[in-house]
Amino acid sequence: MSDEIAVLGVGMHPWGKWGRNFVEYGVKAAQDALADAGVAWSDIQFVAGGDTVRNGYPGYVAGATFAQALGWSGAQVASSYGACATGAQAIATARAQILAGLCDVALVVGADAAPKGFFAPTGGDRPDDPDWLRFRVLGATNPIYFGLYARRRMEIYGATELDFARVKVKNSQHGYTNPNARYKKTFTIEDVLESPMVSDPLRLLQICATSDGGAALVLSSMDYARKHTTDPVTVAGVSTVTPQFPQTVIEMPNFATDSAATQPLPDTPFKDSIAQLAYEQAGLGPEDLDLAEVYDLSSALELDWYENLGLCNPGDAEKLLNDGDTTIGGRIPVNASGGLGCFGEAVPAQAIAQVCEVTWQLRGEVGDRQVEGARVGLTINQGLFGHGSSVILKR
Amino acid sequence: MSSVEKPQIPAVEGWLRMDEADPSLLGTRCEECRTVYFPPERTFCRNPRCAGSSFEEHPLSRRGRLWSFTNNCYPPPDPYVASDPFEPYAIAAVELEAEKMVVLGQVVSGVNVGDLKAGMEMELVLATLFEDDENEVVVWKWQPVAA
Known part of the structure; x- marks a missing residue:
């Protein structure tokens, strides 16, 4: 298809708490992606940077910082920020350049060095910023929102703490041998259920940590790719949708939903609409997926994504999990990488890292966490303030 | 409420009716499409099918x-x-x-x-x-x- 592009190379700097500069993680990931692609840095025509945040603005305005660190080459540049969805925005920018014929080959880089503990807003007295206000007035940390979603599953579907713990255990079993993962150990149900409660029903081991890490992609036109490889992984869909009014599910960092009293509900709720656009672009549906990387900011949130992706009907996610369907070897493995449960989150790198994992899976290069025969994979996440993010890859 | 003599001020100016007998959150309502907003919108209606820009206070x-x-x-x-x-x-x-x-x-x-x-x-x-x-x-x- 003419609207596909190729993933020529992928690279990552391992996730962790390394205490070094984010530029170092991004450059290492970029160098690995260039080597993987067999493309020289000097041949890259366009750099799309995912921005980290420093003091409330895009730190070092990331795309140019990575380009300078790799050695100024005159490449064109763009920088993106969409909170957790930052990586998808950078991918979408590079893809648009390639599909428009404005460049043949692009580098996408995102990296972060994250503070410890709860994410918190930039300081000062800033009552016109909803993100500042939700901390000031409610003390509503990110896990508060995750806790509301988790409790909602328990209240309407009968989900249990044990179900949520099983997600964490599954993901740890998937990812503990992943060389790029931060938590290289398996957890038991008891480990999870004995960890301290943070935002009931979510315990420490069910909530995503903040991590350092970097990820990069070399993307190209199909014509350019054919000079380098005969069977590249391709990007068949990229979704960066926003919600439709009225948005009736409470979303970070808001105090309230939109009112649905006067206006008709959208045909598709926001979180369902994220994958829907990627499916439409790819001409594929949930039944075509061989694996998915979803944003398990909390273990319970992974279950919501099963339903938003159309892997099962609303209320059936616990059954899908408990039947083993989403475990490697099952019908539709989810978070074969280990997910955020094994990585923690390096915000501007995470959506790019999801694409790295699916690319390696489709090439059959991941060893003991391999999803056998995988041909189609999807990534999905969501950034605060209403940023959708989903990529479909195939081979 | 606490018994101290300090003046009481709302956590966010304009969001609260500070009446202990009948407290309420103060939203706004678009005068054209009647959609209610909280936190209060005061400039442009966020309904994409409405061009309203006038709002009345609307206690929730x-x-x-x-x-x-x-x-x-x-x-x-x-x-x-x-x-x-x-x-x-x-x-x-x-x-x-x-x-x-x-x-x-x-x-x-x-x-x-x-x-x-x-x-x-x-x-x-x-x-x-x-x-x-x-x-x-x-x-x-x-x-x-x-x-």
């Missing part, structure tokens, strides 16, 4: 049904002003029937996650968020309606 329903709930077991970071020693507190998402919207709020002190159940009727009350040297800062909190 004081009661609603509990949509979901959780709690803070650890003190939130700044700019939250946490009690010392910190006491965990619950946060509720309450669905207002007339407005068809869900509004977050802290739950009153002494009501914990174990006391809550989705679908419960909840009522908005005024309560102290924190006190500083000059003022008692007042916020809305959700309280189960006594059965």
Whole structure:
């Protein structure tokens, strides 16, 4: 298809708490992606940077910082920020350049060095910023929102703490041998259920940590790719949708939903609409997926994504999990990488890292966490303030 | 409410009717499409099918049904002003029937996650968020309606 592009190379700097500069993680990931692609840095025509945040603005305005660190080459540049969805925005920018014929080959880089503990807003007295206000007035940390979603599953579907713990255990079993993962150990149900409660029903081991890490992609036109490889992984869909009014599910960092009293509900709720656009672009549906990387900011949130992706009907996610369907070897493995449960989150790198994992899976290069025969994979996440993010890859 | 003599001020100017007998969140309503907003919109209507830019104040329903709930077991970071020693507190998402919207709020002190159940009727009350040297800062909190 003419609207596909190729993933020529992928690279990552391992996730962790390394205490070094984010530029170092991004450059290492970029160098690995260039080597993987067999493309020289000097041949890259366009750099799309995912921005980290420093003091409330895009730190070092990331795309140019990575380009300078790799050695100024005159490449064109763009920088993106969409909170957790930052990586998808950078991918979408590079893809648009390639599909428009404005460049043949692009580098996408995102990296972060994250503070410890709860994410918190930039300081000062800033009552016109909803993100500042939700901390000031409610003390509503990110896990508060995750806790509301988790409790909602328990209240309407009968989900249990044990179900949520099983997600964490599954993901740890998937990812503990992943060389790029931060938590290289398996957890038991008891480990999870004995960890301290943070935002009931979510315990420490069910909530995503903040991590350092970097990820990069070399993307190209199909014509350019054919000079380098005969069977590249391709990007068949990229979704960066926003919600439709009225948005009736409470979303970070808001105090309230939109009112649905006067206006008709959208045909598709926001979180369902994220994958829907990627499916439409790819001409594929949930039944075509061989694996998915979803944003398990909390273990319970992974279950919501099963339903938003159309892997099962609303209320059936616990059954899908408990039947083993989403475990490697099952019908539709989810978070074969280990997910955020094994990585923690390096915000501007995470959506790019999801694409790295699916690319390696489709090439059959991941060893003991391999999803056998995988041909189609999807990534999905969501950034605060209403940023959708989903990529479909195939081979 | 606390008994100190400090002046009471709302946590956010213009969001609260500071009437202990009849407290309410102060939303706005678009004069064209009648859509209600909280926090209050005052400039442009966010309904994409409406070009409205005039709003009237619209106090929100004081009661609603509990949509979901959780709690803070650890003190939130700044700019939250946490009690010392910190006491965990619950946060509720309450669905207002007339407005068809869900509004977050802290739950009153002494009501914990174990006391809550989705679908419960909840009522908005005024309560102290924190006190500083000059003022008692007042916020809305959700309280189960006594059965």
